[in-house]
Amino acid sequence: MKGRTAEEAAPEGRPGRRPRFGLRARVTAAFALGTLALALILSLLTYTLSSTYLVRQRESSAQRQAFVNARLVESGLRSDVPLPDLLDSLETPATSESVLSYQGRWFASSPLNVSHEELPAGLRDRVFSGRAVHQRFRLGGQLYEAVGIPLVHVGAHYFEVFSLAELDGTLNTLSRALVAGAAVTVLLGVGFGRWVSGQALRPLTAVGRAARSISQGRLDTRLDPAIDSDLSALTISFNGMADALEQRIERDARFASDVSHELRSPLTTLATVVELLHDRRTEFAEPMRDAIELLKAEVERFQQMVLDLLEISRLDAGVAQPELEAVRPAELVREAVGASGRGTPDRRVAGGDGMRVGVTVDDTVTDLVIRADKRRLERVVANLVQNAETHGGGLAGISLVRCGDRVRVLVDDAGPGIALAYRDRVFERFARGPDAESRRDGHGVGLGLALVAEHVRLQGGRVWVEDRPGGGARFVVELPVETP
Amino acid sequence: MRTRVLLIEDDERIRAAMRMALEQEGHHVHDVASGEEALRDFSRQPSDVVLIDLVLPGMDGFEVCRKLRAASDVPIIMVTARTDSHDVVAGLEAGADDYLTKPFVPKELSARIRALLRRIRGDARPPPRFAFGDVEVLPQEGIVRRDGAEVHLTKTEFDLLCELASNQGQVLSREHLLDRIWGYGYFGDGRLVDVHIRRLRTKVEPEPAHPRHVLTVRGMGYKLVP
Numbered sequence: 001m002k003g004r005t006a007e008e009a010a011p012e013g014r015p016g017r018r019p020r021f022g023l024r025a026r027v028t029a030a031f032a033l034g035t036l037a038l039a040l041i042l043s044l045l046t047y048t049l050s051s052t053y054l055v056r057q058r059e060s061s062a063q064r065q066a067f068v069n070a071r072l073v074e075s076g077l078r079s080d081v082p083l084p085d086l087l088d089s090l091e092t093p094a095t096s097e098s099v100l101s102y103q104g105r106w107f108a109s110s111p112l113n114v115s116h117e118e119l120p121a122g123l124r125d126r127v128f129s130g131r132a133v134h135q136r137f138r139l140g141g142q143l144y145e146a147v148g149i150p151l152v153h154v155g156a157h158y159f160e161v162f163s164l165a166e167l168d169g170t171l172n173t174l175s176r177a178l179v180a181g182a183a184v185t186v187l188l189g190v191g192f193g194r195w196v197s198g199q200a201l202r203p204l205t206a207v208g209r210a211a212r213s214i215s216q217g218r219l220d221t222r223l224d225p226a227i228d229s230d231l232s233a234l235t236i237s238f239n240g241m242a243d244a245l246e247q248r249i250e251r252d253a254r255f256a257s258d259v260s261h262e263l264r265s266p267l268t269t270l271a272t273v274v275e276l277l278h279d280r281r282t283e284f285a286e287p288m289r290d291a292i293e294l295l296k297a298e299v300e301r302f303q304q305m306v307l308d309l310l311e312i313s314r315l316d317a318g319v320a321q322p323e324l325e326a327v328r329p330a331e332l333v334r335e336a337v338g339a340s341g342r343g344t345p346d347r348r349v350a351g352g353d354g355m356r357v358g359v360t361v362d363d364t365v366t367d368l369v370i371r372a373d374k375r376r377l378e379r380v381v382a383n384l385v386q387n388a389e390t391h392g393g394g395l396a397g398i399s400l401v402r403c404g405d406r407v408r409v410l411v412d413d414a415g416p417g418i419a420l421a422y423r424d425r426v427f428e429r430f431a432r433g434p435d436a437e438s439r440r441d442g443h444g445v446g447l448g449l450a451l452v453a454e455h456v457r458l459q460g461g462r463v464w465v466e467d468r469p470g471g472g473a474r475f476v477v478e479l480p481v482e483t484p
Numbered sequence: 485m486r487t488r489v490l491l492i493e494d495d496e497r498i499r500a501a502m503r504m505a506l507e508q509e510g511h512h513v514h515d516v517a518s519g520e521e522a523l524r525d526f527s528r529q530p531s532d533v534v535l536i537d538l539v540l541p542g543m544d545g546f547e548v549c550r551k552l553r554a555a556s557d558v559p560i561i562m563v564t565a566r567t568d569s570h571d572v573v574a575g576l577e578a579g580a581d582d583y584l585t586k587p588f589v590p591k592e593l594s595a596r597i598r599a600l601l602r603r604i605r606g607d608a609r610p611p612p613r614f615a616f617g618d619v620e621v622l623p624q625e626g627i628v629r630r631d632g633a634e635v636h637l638t639k640t641e642f643d644l645l646c647e648l649a650s651n652q653g654q655v656l657s658r659e660h661l662l663d664r665i666w667g668y669g670y671f672g673d674g675r676l677v678d679v680h681i682r683r684l685r686t687k688v689e690p691e692p693a694h695p696r697h698v699l700t701v702r703g704m705g706y707k708l709v710p
Contacts, residue, residue: 261565264565264587265586268586268587269495269497269498269500269501271590272505272589276504303589306587307587325674326704335670335671336670374671375671
């Protein structure tokens with residue numbers, strides 16, 4: 001119990017100021033202490049009242065019996081009944097003993113083996129001084145009640161000793177029962193405390209779960225306002241916070257998307273006009289031709305960037321689900337590599353000169369059919385090829401190999417390879433190479449490889465970069481092979 | 485004869501640029517800024533191709549598309565903002581033959597126009613007359629009759645039907661149809677085929693929801709069976 005609460009509190013709690021025990025443990029302990037105190041008070045009260053009552057009962061019956069017997073002894077002495085017989089004739093139960101002092105001698109019926117010497121001295125003295133007295137005393141660990149009655153008319157003193165062993169036993173049983181009852185009550189208190197604190201903490205657990213869900217990206221997670229009317233303030237403010245957070249994240253995400261959308265129209269005009277100029281570049285003088293070439297290249301790059309931004313904001317919005325269909329990877333990769341210039345509705349695959357590089361297909365992959373999103377996979381291959389052309393010193397080869405239940409597309413380039421420390425970062429957005437070279441030419445990796453990573457991940461695959469045997473970088477796209 | 489292109493685009497600058505690019509290609513361009521204007525213009529003088537921006541003030545591109553389609557079989561290319569949204573499918577269902585996504589380059593635009601205006605390519609000529617169910621097709625005349633009554637197919641639907649008919653019984657992949665009808669490569673948008681097949685079915689199938697002639701072969705493509 002304590003362990004769990006402590007664990008849950010651990011990440012948020014401030015070390016040092018955190019209480020040693022969790023809230024639940026403390027509530028439970030409080031319940032335990034409360035029920036313990038209550039059980040103690042009730043038990044003590046019960047014990048005192050019932051023992052007092054029982055003892056009084058016993059005392060009064062003992063006194064009644066003693067007086068009856070005393071009267072019998074008195075009348076017996078008057079009619080000169082021989083003494084031992086007189087005492088034996090008394091109707092005393094086995095739990096009492098009659099002791100008689102008569103004419104300076106002591107007589108006793110002896111079921112309890114209490115001799116007259118063992119009678120409390122104070123009791124004896126007071127009876128001898130002519131008063132009827134009763135007293136409780138303990139002898140050899142046993143509890144007794146003694147009643148002494150002076151028989152003034154016959155000059156005798158009658159004592160009767162009652163064993164209270166039975167009462168003692170009853171009280172012992174009672175106290176044991178009360179202790180056991182108190183223990184059970186405390187246990188129930190602990191259980192109840194745990195349950196109540198659990199109930200009380202349940203909304204907090206729900207809050208914790210909701211917060212975790214939000215941090216894992218499910219931004220539409222909300223608390224049920226019906227959880228507990230007493231906690232509506234918490235629920236309302238939590239949901240308010242979640243709303244604000246969601247709106248803010250959406251606004252941030254939408255910004256990139258909005259910007260790209262806004263750029264579409266001017267970019268369309270720009271691309272159209274630049275193409276017109278480019279088509280008629282021969283009508284211009286030499287320096288102008290260069291300017292037009294430069295303009296065209298930059299507009300294309302700009303256009304590519306906007307398309308990539310749109311694409312990545314779609315991915316961020318999570319609206320783009322992969323459309324999986326049966327695809328032959330070998331065919332797709334060949335088509336993607338060869339698609340330069342032919343044009344797809346969205347964009348053309350960049351590069352043109354490097355396309356003579358062949359695609360090597362392993363025998364096991366030739367007729368392989370996988371389930372993949374054709375359009376996304378085309379982007380993946382096109383972006384990797386473009387990356388090799390722009391940053392990797394040219395495409396050195398593409399091959400497809402089977403690797404167990406996965407198929408791998410290897411895109412090799414002829415560059416210097418990628419430093420170990422940089423291999424993960426290369427898939428980040430707008431990542432730039434560690435070398436000044438990649439900065440100077442103004443060609444950051446941009447979004448191309450980040451898109452590759454996203455597209456591959458969406459299709460259940462992995463992508464990484466390693467060294468190509470013989471130098472250069474090798475980008476590996478690994479996709480699952482399912483039997484379609 | 486020069487192709488007459490009706491260009492519907494509310495952004496003045498894009499309109500001017502597209503007009504220049506289309507004229508450079510040798511087309512005769514008539515440009516308007518709204519759907520209402522476009523419908524008036526079209527009823528006065530039909531065009532050979534219509535380019536519609538889906539986002540228009542007043543009557544939107546889908547509506548213009550539907551109205552034009554109701555009146556004519558003219559090839560329509562829509563210009564959309566997003567490829568992933570249902571805009572594309574909705575536009576195709578409104579009657580568009582093909583689409584372009586902004587930002588596009590003029591080469592794509594002229595490639596799309598060329599593909600739509602071209603007659604059936606290649607040497608795989610369909611038979612001079614073929615029939616399936618209660619449908620009779622005369623490819624040379626461009627006539628389709630169902631139960632003797634003439635059915636209006638757009639040029640794209642007609643081409644699609646003829647392509648399926650010239651390979652009767654054979655499964656044609658979406659890539660193949662994209663290449664033959666729209667002139668796209670391997671990576672063309674398969675939704676073009678799917679939506680046009682759906683539209684074709686509503687015109688030639690007795691029960692479009694349970695097609696008996698224009699069949700889907702799951703994961704492979706489409707085929708026509710008599």
